[in-house]
Amino acid sequence: xxxxxxxxxxxxxxxxxxxxxxxxxxxxxxxxxxxxxxxxxxxxxxxxxxxxxxxxxxxxxxxxxxxxxxxxxxxxxxxxxxxxxxxxxxxxxxxxxxxxxxxxxxxxxxxxxxxxxxxxxxxxxxxxxxxxxxxxxxxxxxxxxxxxxxxxxxxxxxxxxxxxxxxxxxxxxxxxxxxxxxxxxxxxxxxxxxxxxxxxxxx
Amino acid sequence: xxxxxxxxxxxxxxxxxxxxxxxxxxxxxxxxxxxxxxxxxxxxxxxxxxxxxxxxxxxxxxxxxxxxxxxxxxxxxxxxxxxxxxxxxxxxxxxxxxxxxxxxxxxxxxxxxxxxxxxxxxxxxxxxxxxxxxxxxxxxxxxxxxxxxxxxxxxxxxxxxxxxxxxxxxxxxxxxxxxxxxxxxxxxxxxxxxxxxxxxxxx
DNA sequence: GTCTATAGCCAGATAGAC
DNA sequence: GTCTATCTGGCTATAGAC
Numbered sequence: 001x002x003x004x005x006x007x008x009x010x011x012x013x014x015x016x017x018x019x020x021x022x023x024x025x026x027x028x029x030x031x032x033x034x035x036x037x038x039x040x041x042x043x044x045x046x047x048x049x050x051x052x053x054x055x056x057x058x059x060x061x062x063x064x065x066x067x068x069x070x071x072x073x074x075x076x077x078x079x080x081x082x083x084x085x086x087x088x089x090x091x092x093x094x095x096x097x098x099x100x101x102x103x104x105x106x107x108x109x110x111x112x113x114x115x116x117x118x119x120x121x122x123x124x125x126x127x128x129x130x131x132x133x134x135x136x137x138x139x140x141x142x143x144x145x146x147x148x149x150x151x152x153x154x155x156x157x158x159x160x161x162x163x164x165x166x167x168x169x170x171x172x173x174x175x176x177x178x179x180x181x182x183x184x185x186x187x188x189x190x191x192x193x194x195x196x197x198x199x200x201x202x203x
Numbered sequence: 204x205x206x207x208x209x210x211x212x213x214x215x216x217x218x219x220x221x222x223x224x225x226x227x228x229x230x231x232x233x234x235x236x237x238x239x240x241x242x243x244x245x246x247x248x249x250x251x252x253x254x255x256x257x258x259x260x261x262x263x264x265x266x267x268x269x270x271x272x273x274x275x276x277x278x279x280x281x282x283x284x285x286x287x288x289x290x291x292x293x294x295x296x297x298x299x300x301x302x303x304x305x306x307x308x309x310x311x312x313x314x315x316x317x318x319x320x321x322x323x324x325x326x327x328x329x330x331x332x333x334x335x336x337x338x339x340x341x342x343x344x345x346x347x348x349x350x351x352x353x354x355x356x357x358x359x360x361x362x363x364x365x366x367x368x369x370x371x372x373x374x375x376x377x378x379x380x381x382x383x384x385x386x387x388x389x390x391x392x393x394x395x396x397x398x399x400x401x402x403x404x405x406x
Numbered sequence: 407g408t409c410t411a412t413a414g415c416c417a418g419a420t421a422g423a424c
Numbered sequence: 425g426t427c428t429a430t431c432t433g434g435c436t437a438t439a440g441a442c
Contacts, residue, residue, distance in 0.1 A: 032317075035435065036437085037434095047409095047436090049409075113312070151402055152400070155396070159394075162378045174315065194362065196402050200291075201401075217425095249428075251428085251429095
């Protein structure tokens, strides 16, 4: 692609800074509690300037979600360079990665009930495309792992996919971290165990 | 206890009606999207009258949570009349019950980040007591099931408890219901399977 | 594109008569 | 305890000067 002009680079850098702030605030307080004033203050610009870049609060959240999905796709791409590994190991690695993001306080949390937000997301073509990209990558691995007998063949792939997405923002992680009884790494190992091996754990 | 006067019965009946409306609206829209005006309209009284019964929106949510925990304790009590069953079966039954509540659209959903709400709940002695009651009942079963080898002995009981609470409001259930591919009963069986047996499913 | 200032709205909570 | 009417504050979004 053509080389960006200086002005365009500046603009993209500023928008990246905005999305970064939004991402952190979404992870920290959630969409409803986050205010546009806070975002502007965190970035260090006036609120009206924010609206020159993003047309609404919902658009800010969508941008943060798109960035997250892009990061996930980048991580998935690194796994694809190891074709010898088992598909189930790839899935486990993705689950571990998402838990690490959450532990680092960088997992944006959106309320599933907010209708204005849902409307903005479901009408955002870029977001929908990224979501489909991730789903297809994971879906292929899920089917492979089931064929290899490493995942329960009786589970519809759909359920496995939804479960992996849900575990990425599982409140159990926050509760465990709050209790302070375990290290970050052991929290992740325990949750990976309950996710893939269940509470029974092969008993 | 002394027999309630007619007035007291009326008052309790009205408050029960309020809490019932709150519970349904919390399940339907979540705490943030629910407005006190809606609650008043649903009950059929004026908003100011609501505030004669409950001092704040947070108090309404707390009352709904207390009712839910009371229902859980009642269900747990019915299980205790079957002393021959295994502890792990009791836990599975409780998990199934909570999923049925959620499928019925009666599981109140509260944002874990709302600070005002958290403050109201953690300073509500009745709520905390009920939460401890449920936790102790389940905790005893968890330890028993681990000793019997029916639950993974390597998992701290705390994690099992948190996981059961989290599965009661697992968003996977809503996603599956939305897809319309499965019956309510098969959704519950699949989620119980992923919860206790994991995605690997003993593969 | 950035700013200050403000419009417009909505929701939680209250006043005060009955 | 119930009502109508209102207050109050905070938030999204915008106007308009520079």
